[in-house]
Amino acid sequence: xxxxxxxxxRAYPECIWQPPADxxxxxxxxxxKLDLAGVRSEDIHLSIQGQHLIIQGLRRDWxxxxxxxxxxxxxxxxxxxxxxxxxNHLEHARITTQYRDGMLLIWLxxxxxxxx
Amino acid sequence: xxxxxxxxxxxxxxxxFPHLVLPLSVGRSGSxxxxxxxxxxxxxxxAVFPQTNPRTEEPTEDDLxxxxxxxxxxxxxxxxxxxxxxVQGIERVERLEVAQSEPYLSLKVATLSEPSDTGTEIEALHxxxxxxxxxxxxxxxxxxxxxxxxxxxxxxxxxHQIYLLTSVLSLDFxxxxxLLGASTQAEALHLMYRYLNxxxxxxxxxxxxxxxxxxxxxxxxxxxxxxxxxxxxxEELGEKNPEQAEISELRRRxxxxxxxxxxxxxxxxxxxxxxxxxxxxxxxxxxxxxxELALELPWNKTTEDRLDLKRAREILDEDHFDLxxxxxxxxxxxxxxxxxPEAKSPILCFVGPPGVGKTSVGQSIARALxxxxxxxxxxxxxxxxxxxxxxxxxxxAMPGRIVRxxxxxxxxxxxxMLDEIDKLGRDxxxxxxxxxxxxxxxxxxxxxxxxxxxxxxxxxxxxFVTTANxxxxxxxxxxxxxxxxxxxxxxxxxxxHIARRYLIGRQIREAGLSEIQLSIxxxxxxxxxxxxxxxxxxxxxxRVLGRIARKVATQVAAGQTQPVTVTPKELVELLGPxxxxxxxxxxxxPPGVAAGLAWTEAGGDILYVxxxxxxxGKGLTxxxxxxxxxxxxxxxxxxxxxxxxxxxxxxxxxxxxxxxHIHVPAGAIPKDGPSAGVTMATALTSAYTHWPVRNDTAxxxxxxxxxLVLPVGGIKEKVLAAHRGGIRQVILPKENEKDLRELxxxxxxxxxxxxxxxxxxxxxxxxxELNRLHNRGAA
Numbered sequence: 083x084x085x086x087x088x089x090x091x092r093a094y095p096e097c098i099w100q101p102p103a104d105x106x107x108x109x110x111x112x113x114x115k116l117d118l119a120g121v122r123s124e125d126i127h128l129s130i131q132g133q134h135l136i137i138q139g140l141r142r143d144w145x146x147x148x149x150x151x152x153x154x155x156x157x158x159x160x161x162x163x164x165x166x167x168x169x170n171h172l173e174h175a176r177i178t179t180q181y182r183d184g185m186l187l188i189w190l191x192x193x194x195x196x197x198x
Numbered sequence: 199x200x201x202x203x204x205x206x207x208x209x210x211x212x213x214x215f216p217h218l219v220l221p222l223s224v225g226r227s228g229s230x231x232x233x234x235x236x237x238x239x240x241x242x243x244x245a246v247f248p249q250t251n252p253r254t255e256e257p258t259e260d261d262l263x264x265x266x267x268x269x270x271x272x273x274x275x276x277x278x279x280x281x282x283x284x285v286q287g288i289e290r291v292e293r294l295e296v297a298q299s300e301p302y303l304s305l306k307v308a309t310l311s312e313p314s315d316t317g318t319e320i321e322a323l324h325x326x327x328x329x330x331x332x333x334x335x336x337x338x339x340x341x342x343x344x345x346x347x348x349x350x351x352x353x354x355x356x357x358h359q360i361y362l363l364t365s366v367l368s369l370d371f372x373x374x375x376x377l378l379g380a381s382t383q384a385e386a387l388h389l390m391y392r393y394l395n396x397x398x399x400x401x402x403x404x405x406x407x408x409x410x411x412x413x414x415x416x417x418x419x420x421x422x423x424x425x426x427x428x429x430x431x432x433e434e435l436g437e438k439n440p441e442q443a444e445i446s447e448l449r450r451r452x453x454x455x456x457x458x459x460x461x462x463x464x465x466x467x468x469x470x471x472x473x474x475x476x477x478x479x480x481x482x483x484x485x486x487x488x489x490e491l492a493l494e495l496p497w498n499k500t501t502e503d504r505l506d507l508k509r510a511r512e513i514l515d516e517d518h519f520d521l522x523x524x525x526x527x528x529x530x531x532x533x534x535x536x537x538x539p540e541a542k543s544p545i546l547c548f549v550g551p552p553g554v555g556k557t558s559v560g561q562s563i564a565r566a567l568x569x570x571x572x573x574x575x576x577x578x579x580x581x582x583x584x585x586x587x588x589x590x591x592x593x594x595a596m597p598g599r600i601v602r603x604x605x606x607x608x609x610x611x612x613x614x615m616l617d618e619i620d621k622l623g624r625d626x627x628x629x630x631x632x633x634x635x636x637x638x639x640x641x642x643x644x645x646x647x648x649x650x651x652x653x654x655x656x657x658x659x660x661x662f663v664t665t666a667n668x669x670x671x672x673x674x675x676x677x678x679x680x681x682x683x684x685x686x687x688x689x690x691x692x693x694x695h696i697a698r699r700y701l702i703g704r705q706i707r708e709a710g711l712s713e714i715q716l717s718i719x720x721x722x723x724x725x726x727x728x729x730x731x732x733x734x735x736x737x738x739x740x741r742v743l744g745r746i747a748r749k750v751a752t753q754v755a756a757g758q759t760q761p762v763t764v765t766p767k768e769l770v771e772l773l774g775p776x777x778x779x780x781x782x783x784x785x786x787x788p789p790g791v792a793a794g795l796a797w798t799e800a801g802g803d804i805l806y807v808x809x810x811x812x813x814x815g816k817g818l819t820x821x822x823x824x825x826x827x828x829x830x831x832x833x834x835x836x837x838x839x840x841x842x843x844x845x846x847x848x849x850x851x852x853x854x855x856x857x858x859h860i861h862v863p864a865g866a867i868p869k870d871g872p873s874a875g876v877t878m879a880t881a882l883t884s885a886y887t888h889w890p891v892r893n894d895t896a897x898x899x900x901x902x903x904x905x906l907v908l909p910v911g912g913i914k915e916k917v918l919a920a921h922r923g924g925i926r927q928v929i930l931p932k933e934n935e936k937d938l939r940e941l942x943x944x945x946x947x948x949x950x951x952x953x954x955x956x957x958x959x960x961x962x963x964x965x966x967e968l969n970r971l972h973n974r975g976a977a
Contacts, residue, residue, distance in 0.1 A: 096288060098270050142240035152237045155274040159242045 097138065099158035103166060109173060114166060118193040119184030120157070126186060128179065130172045135190065138163040200309040203297040204245035204268060205232035207285075208257045213374035214246040214267040215361035216287040216312075225280045228256065231302035233271065233281055242271045245307055246292060248375050259296045259305065265628050266291055266377045268307070290378065307436045309340070313382045323387040324356045330394035331363050337401035338368075357383045369393055371406050441477040444486070445469060451493050458497055460931030461653055465492050484590060491597055491651065496610045500659060503567050503611075505536040510566035517562040518555055519696045520783035523940075528563055542640035545662040547677075549669055551798075551915070553735020556665040559685070560615040567659060570612035572603045577618035582628030587650030595652040600637055600657070611659035619676070621665035631673045638662055638679045686914040687734025687802065689942050690727050690922060697723055701740045708721070710782065716750045717763045718743070725766040728922065729776040734802070734915055746772050786893060790885035792964065793896040793919055794877030795928070796869065797912030799945060804896055804921030807874060808861045809881040815857025822862035825870025830861050834903050835879035838957065839886065841903070846961070847971060850888040858882065873910035875901030876929065879957055880964045889967035897929035897960060898921045905957040913937035927952060929960050 106113040116137060118126065126139040141159045168190070176191040207222070207229050214220045224233050236244035247266030254261045269285040276282075291307035298304040332346035349366055373393050380386035432443075452465050468489050475482050511534055514525045527546075534541055548556040557573065564571035579585065579599075587598035597605075603614055605885045622631050636642045637657060645654035651874055652805050664680060666672055688696060704721075706716050718726075731738045749772045750762045764772065787793075796805040810817075818836055820829050836858060843850055860878060862869055876899040898916050900908035909931040918941075920928050929952040930938075938946060952963040962969040 098272070098288075140241075143237075143242065144240065152234055152274060153276050155237060155271070158241070158272055160270050 097162040097163035099141075099162045100164050101137070101162055103164060105166065108189070110189075112168060112190040114188040114190070116164065116186040116188070117184070118162075118181075118186045121162075121186075123181050126181075128177065128188065130175070130177070132173070133168050133171055135166045135168065135172060135188070136163070137186070137188075139165075201294065201306060202268075202309065203304055203306045204243055204291075205235040205304040206245045206247055206262075206266075206293075206305045207232050208215070208262055208303070209246055210252040211371050213248045213364070213371070213373075213378050214285060214287045215364060216289050217358055217377060218361055218365060219284060219286045220269075221282065221284050222244075223280050223282055226244065226255070228302045230281055231281055232304070235302060235304075236271055236272060243268055243288070244271060244285065245293075245305055246285060246287070247293065248371070248378070252371065252936065257303075258299065258381050259293065259303070262293060263379070264303075264374050265375075266293060266307070267378070268309070276605075290669060310381070313380075313386075314382055314732060315382045317384075318657065320356060320384050322385070323391055324359075327360070327363075327387055327390050327394060330391065330398055331367065333555060334367060334394055334398050334401060336803055337398065337405055340604070355383075357386055360386050363390065367394070367422070369396070386485060396807050398778050418947060442473075445473055445818060448472075448486075448489050449492065452489075455493055456498050457493075460490060461497060461656045462727045464653055465489055468492075484595065488590065488650070490606065491601075492653070493600070494605050495651075495655065496604065496608055497655075498612045499609050501569055501609045501785075503535065503539075503569065505532055505567070507532055508538070510563075513566040514559075516564050517565075518559060519699060520688070520692055521555070521559070521685060524559060524685060527683055528559075529560030531742045532567070538768070539609050540939055542658065544640075545664060547664045547666060547672075547680035547682045548685055549666050549682055551667060551734035553733060553740075556685055557615060557617065560613060560663045563663065564613035565663070567613065567661070570607040570609050571615070572607045572612045573615040573617060574599050574603050575617040576630070576634075577621040578623055579630050580623035583634045583649065585630045585633045587648040589649045590652065595650055598648050600646070601648045601651055601655065604655070604657075604660070610656065612659065613661040613663060616664045617668065619664040619737075620668050622673075631676050635675055635679065638664075638676070683967060686912075686940065687918055688736060689918045689945050691942055691944055693727050693731075693736055693739055694723050697727075697739060697743065701736065701743050701857075705740065705744040705747040708744065709751040711747060711751055711754060715754060715761050717761065718746070719763065719765070720725070722764050722766050722769065730769070730773060732777075732922070734918075742773060787890050789888045789890045790881055792877050792881040792884060792891045793893075794874050795896050795898040795916035796874070797871070797915050800928065802912065802915035802917070803879070804919055804923045804925065805869070806863060807873070807877045807880070807881040808863065810859045810861075810887040811852065811885055812857040812859055814855065815859070817857050819857065819859040820861075821859070823869060824862060827870050827872050830860075830876055831872050831875040831901065832878050835875055835882055835901055838879060838901065838903055838905055839882050843886075845958070846883055846968065848883075852886060858885070871910075871911045872900035872908075872943050873898045875899060876907055876954070876957060876960045880961055884965055887965070887968065889965050892927065892966060893965050895924055895927040895929065895964050896923070896925045897964060899929070899931040899934075899954065899960070901957055907931045907954045907957060907960060909933035914940045917941055917945065917949065921949060927963070928949060929954055929963050933957075 102117045104115040106115070114135065118139070118141070120143075121139055121141045125142065126137065129136045129138075138161070140161055141157075143157075143159050170192065172190060172192070174192070176189075178189045178191070180187045209222070212220065212222075223255045224230050232244065245266055245268050246260040249257050249261050250263055251261060264427070267287040268289055268291050269287045271283050272286050273284040274281060289312070290310040292310055294306045294308055296303065297306050328346055328350070335346055344484065346363075346366075350362055353359045353362055360377065364377065366505060369377070373389070377389050379387055380389055449469055452462070452469065457465065470484055470490065472482070472485050475485065508527055511525070511529055514528065518525070531544070531546070548559060559572070561571050576585075581596070585598045585600060587601060588595035598603075600614075604610065604612065607614070616634070622634070637646060643657035643660075646657040647654055666779055669677060669682065700976075702718055703713065706713055709716075726742060727739060730742050733739070746764060746769075750764075754764065770776070781817055790811075792807050794805045794807050796803050818833060820832055824832070839846065839848065840853055843853060860881065862874070876897050879901050880891055880897065898910055898913075900910055904906060913930065913934050914937060917928055917930075917938075926948070927950045932953040932955045935953050938951065951957065954960045954963070
């Protein structure tokens with residue numbers, strides 16, 4: 083029996099996949115960009131726990147055309163979860179999101195950087 | 199408990215566990231349809247159930263195991279008629295009912311909540327299982343240095359760890375199914391423990407078997423490799439095996455040695471035979487020994503003679519006192535060798551009593567000539583084969599003594615001393631004397647044939663010297679081959695010189711003393727010679743001197759520092775009571791007793807002949823172990839007297855009426871020889887006339903029936919014995935006068951010699967009364 087073991091999956095066994103993310107340091111705080119193509123915005127759930135930003139949700143597939151046959155599939159569906167740790171507490175951060183072209187942009191605006 | 203309906207994928211030989219990802223190849227049409235249905239769903243979920251019997255091709259609900267896993271298809275790819283999918287297990291489910299069976303199987307399942315039972319038992323089981331799993335990994339793949347803890351480090355729950363372990367350990371299908379069916383952690387752990395325990399035991403036994411087999415193989419392998427190496431080394435050295443190496447070595451020696459053509463051919467032949475012979479063959483060692491002998495024999499090796507006569511003379515003088523005749527003869531011999539190297543070497547035979555230096559004269563000759571000295575004793579040799587070798591067909595065959603001596607010498611021209619040639623035996627095993635004839639005959643020994651060697655060896659360059667105590671027992675033909683050189687005994691004075699020059703110093707050194715520590719004055723030495731030794735040679739004298747030296751050494755070792763001078767009185771203390779008495783001459787000789795002089799192997803001796811008349815007795819009785827010749831001498835003496843009774847005033851009646859008994863004491867010693875003739879005649883005359891014989895007179899000589907006194911041998915020994923015994927008048931045959939020259943001057947001076955031609959002269963010299971009668975008669 084051959085089993086593929088995915089360490090990411092093992093880290094969060096309750097989720098099926100993890101969306102890739104880019105993280106930027108911006109003047110007011112942080113910008114997180116998540117590849118969440120095909121995920122309905124209502125299926126995305128954000129939460130803050132201390133220094134952690136938790137993004138979880140569900141990607142559902144939909145039928146494009148009747149009578150189609152699946153030939154190859156590489157996109158992960160179903161539950162996803164991503165936990166991103168930051169160096170500072172995020173409790174008081176102001177969060178704004180934008181879902182644009184399949185990417186979820188999350189601004190975490192904390193207190194302005196002293197002297198910058 | 200949630201109930202859901204999923205398209206269902208039956209698995210033939212594998213089990214999907216929650217939290218594990220499993221690649222699957224889907225080929226059956228129903229299965230493909232189920233996968234496609236799952237893919238078409240939003241969440242891509244599919245129920246995966248192991249079949250109860252893997253061989254069922256179109257399984258229905260009843261062919262599936264009760265428990266299965268709901269998984270999500272993460273990836274999919276189509277290749278030909280099969281669909282490759284990657285399924286990640288999510289949770290355990292239990293099938294409830296069939297939702298649909300065509301075109302694919304769809305089951306209604308109940309989701310089973312994940313067990314979360316805890317406790318000490320689970321903890322203990324968990325640890326044991328991890329330990330066992332580690333052991334098993336070790337046993338299965340010892341070369342993989344991955345610890346079980348590393349594999350399961352990221353997984354916290356024991357159940358998840360067990361699921362993960364299934365992917366690491368190769369459990370069989372049924373066991374995996376059972377494990378999937380476990381509803382609690384404890385149950386899963388128990389199952390896992392059972393599997394692992396069994397597995398580990400099996401593996402351990404297997405490992406033991408393997409390692410035993412491996413050890414066996416390793417040993418064989420090692421031996422094989424070593425043998426290969428050995429072979430390679432030997433091949434490199436040109437030695438295929440030890441025997442081969444030995445033969446090659448022999449062959450090399452043969453090539454390097456200068457051998458006569460005949461010998462080379464023979465050795466070559468034997469070597470070839472040896473090469474073809476297995477080393478275990480009984481002949482192998484014999485043949486090898488033979489080849490070695492043939493190669494070692496000095497076929498052409500000779501030492502160069504140093505023929506410097508002056509130096510030779512010096513060496514002989516240095517080593518030996520007196521022996522003038524012998525030395526002169528040896529020098530003559532060397533001179534001939536110098537002038538005519540091709541002359542056949544005559545064989546010298548040194549005859550003399552023990553201890554007079556026969557062997558050492560031989561050694562001196564070898565030293566003077568620069569030849570190797572080899573000695574072999576023939577004493578008690580019975581077997582001809584001993585001398586000439588056994589034929590090689592006999593087991594334990596050996597070359598004869600002659601060949602062995604030559605081999606030891608290493609040169610073909612050594613001085614070979616054949617000791618005790620007079621003691622050669624002779625019996626059913628052959629006649630060694632006959633073999634010696636061939637050895638000693640210059641005409642034959644050019645091609646001496648040893649039975650073992652079986653090749654002619656040239657003995658003509660060997661300088662043979664033989665020694666004997668007496669010539670009597672040497673077979674005549676053998677004696678003919680040799681030139682006899684007599685080494686007579688030494689007189690007391692000569693012994694004294696020899697002791698001074700050679701013996702005392704040697705014994706002092708041997709005892710570890712210095713010459714200052716022990717001195718033996720002349721007086722002591724002469725006392726010693728007369729009272730403690732009675733021999734012709736000096737062997738006993740040397741032994742006695744050695745005893746004195748050792749006694750003194752004992753004293754010195756005990757701490758005495760004063761030099762010791764041995765006086766005659768101290769001799770008793772050192773050596774015990776005197777062994778011989780100088781006054782062995784009988785003080786008063788009764789009528790009928792006369793002193794004769796005898797030659798013995800140990801030198802000369804005084805021998806008393808006693809004659810007694812037996813009234814009314816008859817004839818002549820002889821006692822004292824007398825040999826034939828001596829008995830004949832007695833009869834001749836008696837007959838002569840009887841026919842001359844008038845002349846000696848012997849009473850005819852007495853002659854007629856009494857028998858005669860002649861006895862020669864020292865009865866245990868056999869005595870033979872004619873030289874007691876005059877003594878017996880004298881004793882008889884004395885007995886018949888009742889006039890005693892002079893007690894200071896001794897005599898020797900053969901007697902004839904007509905009264906002639908004939909010469910005898912061994913004059914020097916006899917006179918020396920008389921001198922030792924204190925005799926002042928010696929009667930000798932006239933013809934022996936020339937022998938007197940051999941005597942030392944002081945002996946000649948102290949003894950009065952009567953040289954007799956006829957018995958009457960002997961009798962008148964020996965019996966004073968008869969002398970007076972004669973004088974009166976003459977007057």
